[in-house]
Amino acid sequence: MSKKNGTKQDINLVNLIEKYGNEDKCRAFLEELRWPDGVTCPRCGSKSISRYRDKYVFDCNSCRYQFSVTAGTIFHDSHLPLWKWFLATYMMVESKKGISANQMKRALSVSYKTSWYLCHRIRNAMSDGNPNLLKGIVEVDETYVGGKTKGMGHGYKGNKTIVVGATQRGGEARLQVVDDNGRKTLHQFIRENTMPNTEAIYTDDWPAYNGIADADTRHETINHSQEEWVRGDVHTNSVEGIWSLLKRSIVGSYHKVSTKHLDSYLDELEWRFNNRENPYLFRDTLLKLIKSGNLPYQELVAQ
Numbered sequence: 003m004s005k006k007n008g009t010k011q012d013i014n015l016v017n018l019i020e021k022y023g024n025e026d027k028c029r030a031f032l033e034e035l036r037w038p039d040g041v042t043c044p045r046c047g048s049k050s051i052s053r054y055r056d057k058y059v060f061d062c063n064s065c066r067y068q069f070s071v072t073a074g075t076i077f078h079d080s081h082l083p084l085w086k087w088f089l090a091t092y093m094m095v096e097s098k099k100g101i102s103a104n105q106m107k108r109a110l111s112v113s114y115k116t117s118w119y120l121c122h123r124i125r126n127a128m129s130d131g132n133p134n135l136l137k138g139i140v141e142v143d144e145t146y147v148g149g150k151t152k153g154m155g156h157g158y159k160g161n162k163t164i165v166v167g168a169t170q171r172g173g174e175a176r177l178q179v180v181d182d183n184g185r186k187t188l189h190q191f192i193r194e195n196t197m198p199n200t201e202a203i204y205t206d207d208w209p210a211y212n213g214i215a216d217a218d219t220r221h222e223t224i225n226h227s228q229e230e231w232v233r234g235d236v237h238t239n240s241v242e243g244i245w246s247l248l249k250r251s252i253v254g255s256y257h258k259v260s261t262k263h264l265d266s267y268l269d270e271l272e273w274r275f276n277n278r279e280n281p282y283l284f285r286d287t288l289l290k291l292i293k294s295g296n297l298p299y300q301e302l303v304a305q
């Protein structure tokens with residue numbers, strides 16, 4: 003974590019309400035985000051568009067398709083006003099540790115189901131479909147989430163979910179749920195998330211990481227089992243900082259996270275972490291939302 007307090011966002015709760023406190027203002031902003039070069043028909047691509055008198059509806063002069071700014075987007079939800087979407091998005095990007103569906107429910111005066119579904123759709127839009135590969139010095143580590151088993155020893159991991167993470171020093175993070183912490187799985191994760199000529203991979207002394215070095219990539223280990231935590235610039239403190247955020251968010255905000263949804267919580271954490279120095283995170287998250295299709299509730303609960 004290079005900056006503990008993060009970068010100052012270009013928006014706060016007061017100007018959020020001033021700028022986006024009603025439907026008209028939210029729609030106008032979404033129109034700017036969706037169509038920076040002017041309103042375009044989602045069906046035929048025409049730019050010859052008439053606006054109906056009630057302002058919300060457009061009519062395509064070429065194919066006569068009638069649409070609104072939310073047509074075909076995640077916002078196309080019959081009962082949730084846009085300003086609630088905006089407020090929910092703001093709360094999710096602003097909170098370092100994330101926000102639980104229960105907190106969101108109270109803040110927006112909606113049902114738990116609506117809140118849960120809303121949080122998941124925003125989270126889903128945050129996932130980075132095509133991330134860059136990490137390079138330079140990359141720290142890799144695994145951690146265990148959830149599944150406390152009464153009566154079992156501290157080291158018992160049978161019921162827990164394994165998460166592996168990589169962070170580029172001063173850069174982005176990649177987090178992923180994996181089936182096991184064996185050599186094949188960890189090596190594959192590293193290969194899929196780092197440049198082939200990454201300068202160095204720093205890990206602890208877990209033997210499964212052995213053999214990850216090659217001609218242009220060093221592998222340095224810190225011997226946690228020997229109580230060694232830092233040796234020169236060799237440490238895994240950045241990735242461990244993410245684990246502590248993850249654990250505080252699960253304990254503090256989410257209470258318990260089902261394994262099947264853990265990957266999307268990781269995407270949310272990754273999105274916030276990777277944008278920790280982006281002052282336009284709120285706008286950029288709305289941009290992701292307007293570009294992502296809807297995620298049907300049935301699909302989400304069936305995953």
Ligand SMILES: [Zn+2]
Nearest residue numbers: 043046062065
């Ligand atoms: Zn058209």
